[in-house]
Amino acid sequence: MKKRTFAVDIDGTITENGGGRIHLEALEALRRLTTMGHNVIFVTGRSSVEGYLLSVFGGTTKIAVGENGGCITIDSDEHILLGNMDECKKAFEIIQNNIEHVQEKHVFPRMTEVVLERTFDLDLARKLLKEKNISVELSDSQYAYHINSPGIDKGTGFTKIMEKLSISADDVIAIGDSATDIPLFRVSKTSIALGNASDHVKSEATMVMSAHAGDGVLEALDKLAPILSEI
Numbered sequence: 420m421k422k423r424t425f426a427v428d429i430d431g432t433i434t435e436n437g438g439g440r441i442h443l444e445a446l447e448a449l450r451r452l453t454t455m456g457h458n459v460i461f462v463t464g465r466s467s468v469e470g471y472l473l474s475v476f477g478g479t480t481k482i483a484v485g486e487n488g489g490c491i492t493i494d495s496d497e498h499i500l501l502g503n504m505d506e507c508k509k510a511f512e513i514i515q516n517n518i519e520h521v522q523e524k525h526v527f528p529r530m531t532e533v534v535l536e537r538t539f540d541l542d543l544a545r546k547l548l549k550e551k552n553i554s555v556e557l558s559d560s561q562y563a564y565h566i567n568s569p570g571i572d573k574g575t576g577f578t579k580i581m582e583k584l585s586i587s588a589d590d591v592i593a594i595g596d597s598a599t600d601i602p603l604f605r606v607s608k609t610s611i612a613l614g615n616a617s618d619h620v621k622s623e624a625t626m627v628m629s630a631h632a633g634d635g636v637l638e639a640l641d642k643l644a645p646i647l648s649e650i
């Protein structure tokens with residue numbers, strides 16, 4: 420049986436969106452996959468330290484892509500920074516000075532990105548930055564808005580791990596719920612959108628589940644079971 424790598428989003432995928440409470444059966448199923456010999460790697464808009472800690476306590480593969488692709492944590496004192504905080508801060512200042520109700524979200528410390536509350540029109544901010552010739556990535560995870568450096572997203576962040584661990588796209592199964600997961604879907608042969616994803620996100624996935632978040636993860640693993648026995 421082939422070793423697979425699961426690239427798994429956190430919020431809205433294995434947690435109740437917004438609250439952060441883990442769906443324990445889904446986490447248990449992911450731990451079981453890891454024990455069977457597969458990789459289970461969190462790829463999240465949270466800090467990479469949060470993703471890494473979840474892997475330690477949850478019993479999955481100890482490496483995480485966080486900050487929406489901007490930062491990879493491979494050990495407690497080993498972080499690979501792919502994004503550049505300064506350009507994100509500059510874009511943040513411009514957005515804040517020109518659009519109302521723009522505020523930073525209270526999150527664990529970031530090394531490469533700015534995270535905002537979902538309290539304004541993101542398309543308006545995109546238009547504003549375009550007019551000012553500032554090219555950053557603006558995205559919505561349904562949990563927060565993110566400002567990332569140009570070219571930084573979950574797909575480019577995860578690609579670094581694929582290179583590092585010599586993982587082929589053919590063996591990657593991505594699971595997610597929001598627009599920030601689409602770049603990850605694009606670098607994975609199999610991509611799974613959960614029932615709580617928008618129609619746009621679903622249209623970018625190779626498989627669509629009907630159940631939401633953690634229940635949808637269990638539904639997906641059930642469907643994939645025939646190709647996932649012990650390695």
Ligand SMILES: O=C(O)COP(=O)(O)O
Nearest residue numbers: 429430463464465560562
């Ligand atoms: O945007 C966030 O901070 C978290 O979102 P994600 O885990 O669904 O990527």
Ligand SMILES: [Mg+2]
Nearest residue numbers: 428430431596
């Ligand atoms: Mg999510």
